[in-house]
Structures are given as structure tokens and as C-alpha cells.
Amino acid sequence: MSSGLPPELMPRSIPEFSYVAPSTVAEAISLLGRYGSKAKVMAGGSDLLHLMKRDGMPEVPEVIVDVKKIAEMRQLDFEPAGGLSMGALVTIGDVERSDLIAERYPLLSQASDQISVPQVRNVATVGGALSQQVWCPFLRNALKCWRAGGEICYATLDGADNRYYHSVMGGDDCYAVHPSDLAVALEALDASVVVAGPYGTKTMRLDDFLPGNVWAANLLQSHVLSPTELITAVHVPPPASDTRYAYMKSRMRNALDFAIASVAVSLSVEGGVVTDSRVVFGGIAPSPYRDLGTQERLNGATISATLPEEVAGLALAEATPLQDNAYKVDVAKGLLKEAILNLSA
């Protein structure tokens, strides 16, 4: 199918594909059922089009199912009892600019504000953030690794440049880190994901949805979606009272960059004592990394000047860095220290 653009305006290097744009979830599921693995879902397109241009897929999709016209996936609702419901098409920019979210879920605002650049935030979606491909420079520069139909992880070869975007917490064939900031913040808020499929819909915990490395149709992916499924919404439970939040991210430049490491921390404090906490690291593992050990050390602890060092010093002891990325563990611990320091003030 031709796009009808004059030749000089045609996008470069994108092979031909057909394009369908369903207007309901049911229609989308029916199309996905028909095309199966020949189809790819597109929302904002910031991930998919990059992969297609940079030869980052084993084969280009024959059909693009553009879900942007599905109005029921655009809702953003809050109920005091039920919490926040974000349609999968809500953009990162919507999250960043929402007063409702800023007031009740500041962690999401903080994380969104640190994603990429405004142009990308205005097209990239919540659903896309959770279902995107990794941004490993080898994969995105056409080197055929596990995720592109090859049988190798270039990041683990001797002398490979694995300094920025590869796991310090081990891998399962693939060592790329999950790139999403939003997923890290959502995991710290105990979010769940609504998935539609031929069977109807189901709700899953985010950590079950995003385990890291999953084999599907002979390829590795980060999430558990099958080609016939679609993420339609994300639910976040009502915010707890007396809880403070911090999202810290360190990256090379201050925009248009992925995390070297990030951390989302929620801390409930009563009378100077931590009553509950969640600590999730980003940018260091194939999925958002919930640090239960650190949570245990925090819970019941008294806020003090030495608490950040005490807690962060013991965090991530189980790390298994690659040749050149051990410093990412230090960065992650440093961010945890900064987060606890800020939240203790």
C-alpha cells in the first residue's frame, strides 16, 4: 500500500507495509487475531518506527495496526475508592501535565517529566511505555541479536561497550535493561495492567506483565503480551496517606537520554518512623527492579541523618555487573541515598 506522498517527502528506509486503524478495542483484537505475528500494534510510533528504520526487527511487519483512533483507550479517570485509571493511549505528556496526577501521584509526574524530550512525550503513550522494545544500541543499530532474530548478545562479548544500557543484575540471554521510567514509577505504586485478547480482558500485576526476558515466537521480548493481545489501560491503587515519593534519574545529558540508573521510592512515615516503603530501581535490569531487601531495612527504621547511607550501603549486594558497567550499581545506590535524603528532610 502506498502512502501517496510525493517521492521527495517519503520517509527514508521504511519498507512497505499495510495499515489498518480500528476504532474499537474489539475491532483491534479481531484484526490482531487475523494477522497474528505478521502485525504490529502502533500507538505513538516512537518505538516501532525507529525499529523499522534502524533494521531492529527480524522482519518488518506486514500490517501496522494503528490503535490511536480507539477512543475508549484515551480515558483518564480517578475515583477516591478505586484509584487512577489511565487508558493505554494517554500520552506521557498528558501524565506530565495532569494536575490530578501531580496532586495524587507526584511520582508519575516526576518520572514523566524526565522522559526523553517534549516532542516524544507528546506522542509516546502509557501503553507503549510498558510494551516498548529495549533501546540497546546494538539492537537499534541493526546488529542481529536475540531480540532481532540472531543468537547472540553483543553486550556480553569481550570488549563490548556495555557501559550505559545493559544489566548489572544479570540477564537471560539478553542483557539489555528495560528503558521505561514510567514502568519504574508505576511498579513503585503497585500498578496493574489491563490486557484485551480474543478471550476478553484480564488484569495483571505490572511485575507479572513485565518480567524482563520472555521467549515468544522464537524471539525475546520484555513483556508477556502475545501478538493477539493489546494493553488497554493501567490501574493505580488510591494513594496512601502520609506517603512521600521521589523519582530520581541519572543520565548523561539532561534530556533525550535513558537512565544510567533511576529509582522510585515511596516512604510512609509516622512519628519519624518508616511504616511502609517501596523501592524500585530502573535502568539496571531487564525489568523494573523491586528491591525487597532495601524495603525491609527501611520499614521500621527511624529517620536520621545516617539512614540514607545505612540503607543504600547495603542495597543491590546481589548485583552481577558486566565488564564495564559496575559503576551503574554505585549510581543506583547514590540515587537511592539522594531519594531517602530528600524524603527525610
Add this chain to the structure above:
Amino acid sequence: MSSPVVGTSVADVRGKERVTGTAQYTVDLSRPNMLFGAIVRSKYPNAKILRIDTSKAESLPGVKAVITGKDVPPISFPPFLSYDLRVLAGATDSYVRFVGDEVAAIAAETEEVAETAAKLVDIQYQPLPFNLDAETTMQPGAPDVASSLGFPRNVQSAYSPLVMTRGDIDAGFAEADVVFEGEYRVPPQAAASLRPFSCLAEWDGPNLTVYNDSQVIFVRQGELAYLLGIPTANVRVVSQYMGGGFGEDNLYRFIPLAAILAQKTSRPVKMVMPQDYAFEGSPNKRHAASFIARLGAKRDGTITAMDLQATYDKGAYLAGGSSVPYVGARAVFNGYRVPNMRYTTYAVFTDNPPAGAFRGYGGVQSNFAVQSAIDDLAEQLGMDPTEVHYLNCIRPDDVLEIEGEQVDFSQVGGSAFMEAIEKGKAATDWESRWSPSGAAAAAGHVRTGLGMALLTYGFGHKPDTANVSISVRPGGEVEVLMGTADLGGGQPTTISMIVAEELGARLEDVSVSLGDTNLPAAPALGSFGSRTTFITGNAAKLAAADAKQKLLAAAAGMLGTTSDQLGTSGSKVLVSGSSQSASFSQVVQSLPGGVSIEGSGEYVHTAQTSKSGFQFGACFAEVEVNEWTGKTVVKRLVMAQDYGRVINPRAAEGQMQGAAMQGLGYGILEDYSVDETTAQSTTRDWLYYRVPTITDVPEMVSIPIESPDPRGPFGAKGAGESMIICTHSAIRNAVANAIGVRFTSLPITPQMVIEALKANGGK
């Protein structure tokens, strides 16, 4: 009387069409019947081409031509630029020598067909061992990269080693109280222009026209004539708007390839390179380089000996910039009054893409070695580094030997180093804020540091003759013709201002035509190396003076007085001591059959002037280094820079700021990475090759220092390279001040900071 033009801030005369989108960049051009080109590139850094099968590509509907090495002239680019690079690999042998080496080219009806055809060209390679590191290339037993090019070893003979000396280096070390030795290295850097590289080639009978955003239209014209074996007069090169002009306009194979394909198909051919070409394969990244620096000094900080050994990685071909290492050497001699100096340069072949010209041209690399070494020496001496620089930098009336010639700095505007250091220190409150262990007394994991570095750059290198002609038209318009292109740094604005000032015209009456070899303007080398203001500016001033004298003579007859009673202002001729005046328009119309008044100016930029133009400056950087995350943030840059008399302060400040940001990127962000196994770059786009974003830009304070060069137009000097020479060094020294770690390579990454602090037993 109207106020002077020179010295006031003026908006770029071609700014409006740029920001409103009416400017036609090369990539915007289109022709009916136009074909699109695509290029097949090597994925191997070193390989023998065993077989090329183009049949599948040729049989694809819409493909009009496929060419390989056997279809291009078996000669290299002109010796001025290179003596080994052919238009396609395989033209005279069967080797590819870098990832991105051009092997075949296609012309087709659409861009998609051309790109698809490029994928269908079937090439069988025999991969060969490769070497991406310049220093290992020099070791015995390394793969002999260059032997098939006819060079004795991997070291380029013409410049290896190039040795420059002053005084007696051994005597200098003998009288030293302390000797400091350090090793430093800098990575490649991509200019990362926003434009896609592009050209449009069309033939009309024997005549070729090429549209290309080129800094060097006459060089390009000569290059195409030479490669195609046609008279220079048959080649026209047009360059109207640059989408980036940082020197990377050199040795593009896609331009002659477009011309050859257009000739073969008898149709216009447009070539647009993909964005990743700017990061991989383009022959014009900054040379990676490594240095061994030895300094001998007295206890009081007086440097008695400075000895540097430099190794520049030329990549796979001697493409362009064979003088890059040479200019890097000169930049050191142009900076310090040290009596005994030696600089030894090796330029070495590797299997990397060819390196070439890029803003700062050799000086950026050597600056890092010298400015780091002096900072490190100051620490060893227990001195404030500004004092060591102040003691040893060239002074306004110094007479110093540079390449065997005595340069009297008092005759070229004097050195502005001391003033730059004084003003930079004042603006950073250096005396009260700086201490050997950082700038802020407060403890904490975010450390603040102050650092500085000096810059010197010899502007306008290479002799040339510039011609400018001026017509004052019957309507009063002042039309200026010049033989170079608009580099994007405000050249037409600067030239317009010089003409307006000298002629007494209103700036809005002046227009400039340039960027076309068919204009009746004499050829000139082009716009590079901070040369246009000085060289073309001098010719423009002479042309304006010539036109003014003719205007006054004509007006004298008309107004019934003599020339010496007349002056000009606001596009009018004024009579001294009278309210009588005549507009330029009236004067021209009064002439019998008066079409226009013509003025012309020629400025000869001699071998002597081309080696004695100097910019001087100092960059002071304030950084914060987070010891927990390893991240360096540049908070403030104070830039004290001598441009001589400043023609357009706004443009000069723009040059300073833009150059500083490229330097900041080089210092802490731009981390060009090549996978050692595959030799493929993994930093081939804007995401992974991190140029600074607006959020990375610090507060910038510009302090112009006016140390006029009496030979420049109104005392002006070149302004283009400026802060790119030293910003990365200033940042490095500020980081050293903040955390006590003296890094010897760039960019300074969080990994380096964290690992160094751990190694120091730190936090």
C-alpha cells in the same frame, strides 16, 4: 550623521528566510525528471572485494544506473585534498578500508527504489584483520593498513614525524627544577550538523551544475573538473544556504558520484545521505589523538621546556586535513613564550573512517594535552593554575620564534592572554572562590570546581587572494559580489556591515551575492579557518573605498564642489559645512548614461599574513560533580575572547556560544563508540551520539576583548573557531579542581568519575 555600523549588533541579513522556511537548502531542491541516488557502503573495516554482482539491482524496475569502481576514473581526489581516496573503493584496487567505504552507487526513479537497489547489490568480501587504534598501528606486527596504498608503513610519510622546535629542548629541561610528564588522549568527534548531506547534479550538454551546501565552492569546482576530466569552466557549483558548516565539507564521494550518475543517465540526480552518515562513514570527524607531554619548570612556575609527542589517527585514507596535525602543532607555539619547545607529530593510518577538517582543526586536540599538562604542573608546584598560565602565556609585545620565523606580537594586535586571564578571574571571583581542593567550602556529595584553559588559534591559514566588487545602482542599492559562500556564521552580514561603514551607506541598502562559481566574482579558497571577516572583509573595505572615491568625484561635479569637501553618510553624499546633500541614487543618475558606479578591491593574503593572525582567549568553567552519581554538570562558562575589533557583537557572541557548546559536548557528552568485534558504530544517531541539548547549556558570560589587528578590516580578526579550542580543557580542569581527579581522556563520563573516586579510596 548616522551612527557607525561596525560595532553595533545586527541581525543576520539572511536570518529571516532561514527562520521562515523560505530559504532553499540543497535538500529542498527538486527538478522535473530528477533521479535519486543511493550508495552501497562496506560493512567491513578492512576486506578484499572478491566479486560484485549488480544484476539484481539493475533489473529492479525504476533503476536507471548502477556504478562500481570500474565505472569511475582511476584517479584520486586532487592532491590538494588527498592523494589516495578514489571516488569509489575498487577504482584502482579491490579493497575496502573502513566501515562506510563507498563501493557502488545507484540512480533510480524514487528514493525507495534506489535504496532497495542498494540492498540488492551482491558483494562478496574476504574480511581481513583490522586495526582501529592508532598507537597499536605503529607497533611492529600490526596489520599493515596502508601498504596497499603505496605508503611504507602505517605512518603517513609526509607528516611523520613532523617536528617543530624553538630553542634548545635539552637545555630547557636541564635548567628545570621540576619535570612533569603526562599522557593524554582525545576521541573522535562528529560535527553533527543538522542538515542531511546532500547535492543535486545536472548536466546541460558539456556543462555540469552541482548544488551543494559547500564552504569551498571553487575548491569543489576544481575537484569535480579534475575528477571528471573536464575544463573547470564547464563546472558550476552553487551553495546558497548551509545546513551546517563546521569544516566537514570535504572529500564527499557522493558529489562526484551524483555527477557521474547524472552524466550516465542524462538526468538530474539528487543525493541525500542518511543521517547516520554524519556519524559513521563521513570522512570528516575530528581526528582522535594521543599525546605524551613533558614540562620542565622553575619552582616559581616559569616553564623552561615544553616537549610534546602527538599521534593523530587519520583513519583509512589521507582524506582532507593532512594539515590538521600541523595546525595542532602551531597552536601550541602560538600560545606560550616558553623558550624551549619541541613538538613531534605522527599521523597514522588505521581502519577507521577517514578523519578530516572540523572546527578547531587540530588545535582542539593539542589544546587538551597542553592545558591539562599545565594545570597538572600547577598542582605539582602547589600553585594557582591561573598564575602559571599568566607567567608563561605570550605577552602583548613578545617577539617569538615560530617555525623559524620571528613573530612580533606587537605588530599583530598583541597577545590578549593576560587581559583575558585577568577579566576571566574577575568574572568568576576566582581569587576568593578558588582553592586547590575546589570552589565551595560546603561539604556534601556535590562538589564544585573552577578551572580554566587558554586558547589560541591561527586564523586564516593558507594564503589566498580575495576580490570583492561593488555596484552602486541608480536606485541607490549597493550590490556586493564575493567569491565565497555563506558559511552560516553571518558572513554576508559582516561583509555588508564593512561595506556600509566604509561607503557611508545605510545597511539596508547593501545586499550581497555569493555562493555561486558563475557569479562574476574572482575565485577564492572559501569560508573556513575563521578567514572570511579578515580576508574577504579587507577586500570588501578596499572595494567600498574605491566606490566611495568614485561617488565623491561624481558628486563633486553635480554639487559644484570638490571631492575633498564631501563625505558620505546614510547613503547620501554630504557637503562639508553645508546642509546640501545628494543621495547615492541621485549621484548615480546624474552620470551620463549612468548605470552604476563600480568599486573593486583585492586583498592579497600572503604566506606571512596567513601565519600571523591570532585569536586569543580564555575559558573559565564552573562545574558541579555529583560524587554519588558521577555526573558532571557545567554550571557556568565565562568566556573572555579577543576577536580584534568586533564587527557584529551579536554574531561574535553567537560564534563564541556555539563553539563552547560543541566543546562542552566533547568534554562530557559525546562518546563515539565503535564495537570492537564488528567495527560498527553504535552511536550513529542523535539518540546515542549525545550532542548537548538546550537543557545542558549552562549560563554563559561573554567578555569581548578588543585587541585590534592593524591589518584587519577596522582591526577585526577571525572569529569562527574560538571557544571550541579550549572549553573541553577548561571543563576537565574544573573537574580536577572539584574532585581531585586529573582525567587524561574525554569525555568525562559518570563511569570514569565513579571508578576514579573508588580507586582513590574515596566514597
